[in-house]
Amino acid sequence: MADPGERSRTFPVTREGIFLAHAAVAPISGPAREAMDAWTQDASRGRQESLEIWKKVRQTREVAARFLGCDWEEVSLLGPTALGLGLVALGIHWKPGDEVVYDPYDYPANVYPWLDLARRGVRPVPLKRNPGEAIGWEDVKPVLTPKTRLVSLATAHYLSGRQPELSVIGPELKKRGVLLCLDGIQTLGVLPTRWPEADFLAADAHKWMLGPVGAGVLMVRKRVWDQLHPPLLGSWNVVSPDFLAQPEIAFEGEGRRYEPGSLNLPGIEGMRASLELLENLGHDDVQQHALGLARRLREGARQAGFRIYGSGEDRGERVITSLVEPPGGWEPVKRRMEEENVRVSWRKEHDGKVLLRVSPHGSNIPGEIEKFLTLLGTAG
Template identity: 25%
Template sequence: MSTPLDASAVRQEFPATKRILYLDSAHQTPMPNCVRSALSEFLVEGNEMAGPKPVWMRRVEVAREKVAELLNAAADEIAFTKNTSEGINIAANAVPLQPGSTVLMLEGDHPNNAYAWLHLRRKGVKVKFVSLPDDQVASASTFADHIDASTRVISLSHVTFHAGQRHDIEDIGRLCARKNIYLVVDAMQSIGVLPVDVKKLGVSVLAAGCHKGLLVPQGIGILYVKQNLQELQPVYLAMGSLANPPKDYVARPDDMTTRRDAGRFEFGNFNLPGLHALARSIEFIQSIGVARIEEHVQMLGDRLIEGLDELGIPLVGPRQRGQRSHIYVLPLPVAKWVNYLTQNLVRVSPERGGVRISFGAFNTPEDVDRLIGLIASRMRKRVDSGNRFGEMD
């Protein structure tokens, strides 16, 4: 087993933790010093050197290589996007679907995943939602009975934003391989927090934004496209998408063959500062180790669950390790509890099932204890005031 993560050392990279108790990494993470430094360096280069674009473009490829290493992919299987939603939409329009083709999804998954596929109903594509309780995780058996000859895609999140379920993508990937079905995965909540090995998971396409586990500001996303899926073709086209872009910048209508790598899905200019920061943040993440981050947030989850059990507060999502991640939702009335925690300088998110707590590598056991103490304090006050059900009010 690897050496436990030293959260107190990691915490020094995140100045925001000195001001607030930050328990909202599933929304976005605080900016670490390394990312701020990378962005500052980029601004200085643009300001003082008028933008050394060849240097910046080389950094794009450095970032691509680092993302590929993080995902156990080849660099030419990685494309850059704006966010998860763009990546899922690229996938939905690239998969060769016909009228009558069926896409299977989980009911209640992130709406921006669903809308990308629902938009294809105008072309005769059918979208079928499979129900799953919040305290259970999806596996091959979740979808197996819903597959028929028309099923072409299964699309779902690796980790859900609303209950923290960690679905068994590897098991679903084996099912898709047997049935010749595309597997499209939203890894927004898992990448950078849990190990994500695209080969082991068996995914066809994976999309994620970078402002959560990858620690950079919004506006940059990654897209993995399995190397041998040449039938997946882009809807949008630009010079950078072509195998033979015209050197004289004159369009060639007779040569519009697209690249064979994932770059065929890129178009227009890159988010250069974002990619500069992404390369730096991945270096930081790898210096810690994703497996250590996973173990750390699971340990914090163990401590949280133990404290909640003592207070009689259940979880919305699963309790077992391996089925949960860094996201924990407490079925508490949102308005009262989020306001109370905010007044006590605790950052959390309202969620459909209650109050969402989400950990990062910078959180400590003391953070969990402080949260439990605040919850217990408010419960005692409610009971003392005569409210027998103060614990959930």
């Protein structure tokens, strides 16, 4: 986006400083703010719900479906990610002795729902790998047994940014009849997140989608609707004519099937507007732009003597880069970033080391990466 005026209208955060923390809680876009403001105006005049908003809800399902490569009927509008993943964990008809494979180094939202299934006689099976390494088929294969029902992975790791080898893992799981669940929050909106073998995918809007916190999507493929009973029930997903509770439970169709009650309409509006913006900017252009910035950042950081978390052979491209704490610690770097209003995120690794995580998006420009590298200095 060459025109500075347009950039500052589209991404108001760019007026405030340099924002390089999209893997954390990203700023909402200008269009998202406008859409949410418009909803707020209507809401204050007694129209929280209207014919107009239901059309927008449908558009939200449609634009999300284009990002996910699924049908709009397969998109439920929920959020946060933990709600989507938890709903999957709670809704599957598990049999005692079933096994579920998860990544113990993943973000908590994609760990606890599976661990907790032990209470229901399901065996949670952790992947065995070194933190920071990408997950390959060779990591998944050895832990599969005839009892494996589901494998849950993140489309990109929240610290290393590395993507699992889904183009191989997906088809291999399908061959074995194993369900695939994805936490898509660290790629949806920036990197391709269309995995035909994924049966379920959950993501909140507050990162790469540039939407507000607490609005998100849960994709459930039609082919597995009969395997996932909606575990949360209410007037919205159970057919309830005239708002009267019925003696029988019959589920609504489409994404509503997994939405138990009133929707988070302001949040959904923000998510829709940002997804449409990203789509208009062009999936591929946004992706190439963010990847180019991330590559330059890694190159500069390496030249300055920093170690990249999860280095080694890269299977895929990544937009998230974490730098390993240098011998002298992060304090001087942290101070410089704060003084110059450069927003990055600081995250701990399981071994206690503090990582400096940097995650540029389509809204960033090359000069911002150069400024970041100048402030970073050398590893000393």
